[in-house]
Amino acid sequence: MVAIAWDKPVSGYPKFNAVSKLKSVRKLEMSECLDDNFIEQARGSFLEKSEVADRVISVVKNFQKIDPVKVTPNSHFQNDLGLDSLDTVEVVMALEEEFGFEIPDNEADKINSVNLALDFIPSHPQAK
């Protein structure tokens, strides 16, 4: 079994190393594959998109300022759901609570629609 090690850059997005760094590829021992940490990391990076979608939409629908009927995967927080900047921040905080990790401010700023949350969260290694 082979694993490719990848960097964890500051922004939290996992990136695959450039070809030149493939030297770090090596065969993993079976015992390492069973290591909880490894499994947790591998699993965390690949949260099922559909599971994430359900959870994200549920968080947004439960936000008391939002009419749940209006929430769709394409909903834009401000244009479709009528939220202002303070509300949007609170929705992002609610998503952080749901997925158990803190979204860096510069990334959080960009999440202003359900779609963007659905793009960002599954690819974040710390999302639970």
Place this chain on the structure above:
Amino acid sequence: MPEEVNKFYMNEYLQILPQCEKDNVLSLREYQLRKRALLARALVRTTIARYQKSSRVDPKLLKFKKNVHGKPEVEWQHAGDFDQLQLHFNISHTTSLIACGITMNSPIGIDVEEKQRVIKNNILSFARRFFCPHEVEHLASICDPEDQRQEFIKLWTLKESYKLLSSYKNADFKASEILVKPVDHTSNLFARDFRFALLELAGTHYAAICVEKDNTLEEKEGSPMNLKVWKTIPLVEDECMSGTSSVLSVDGLINQLSI
């Protein structure tokens, strides 16, 4: 605001938008949000058109673009508009009020919030996450929950106005330490480059305005911002509210100019 603007005027406002903006507005599914978007665009266009040299500038002819950070700006069309290049604007809205701020010679950020605004999260947890330690301390020291909430809203609008001015999305919100009494902190770098004003409008809203200081002008450190405030229904009426009880400056940071 919403009730005074009836369908007749909504149609008039649609007429001053170019086709692509009309399409954008009409594509919004919610009636209230369409109305708000339409009013905001009409307010910006009619207001900026009035600051043009020629009094016959058609608001419909103004073009807008977004800068690299996503902040809307005017895209001036003619070489002779050099003076106009110095005109900056920013817009903010709540469900019941839209504010448009205009400056000459310096970028502006503006944010409005309803005074009665409540947040879902505990104020101090929210503040710890988004505000700097000084500000958290300040909020924590306020015993009365209502006073604390109001102070929080004021701080939020001030920080948001700075963020909206400087680079729309990338300003370091948390680190932008809005000192409670800026006039006392003249050594603060932040206070040297930016000037803030906080207003209470019609008893119902807080509005924060952030303006970059024009360093070509000689201004005293900590001198107040000169400001005129108008209550406007686009195409219908303007009322100068400066100096009236509808516009109160909070913390004495601004000089209100009456006509």
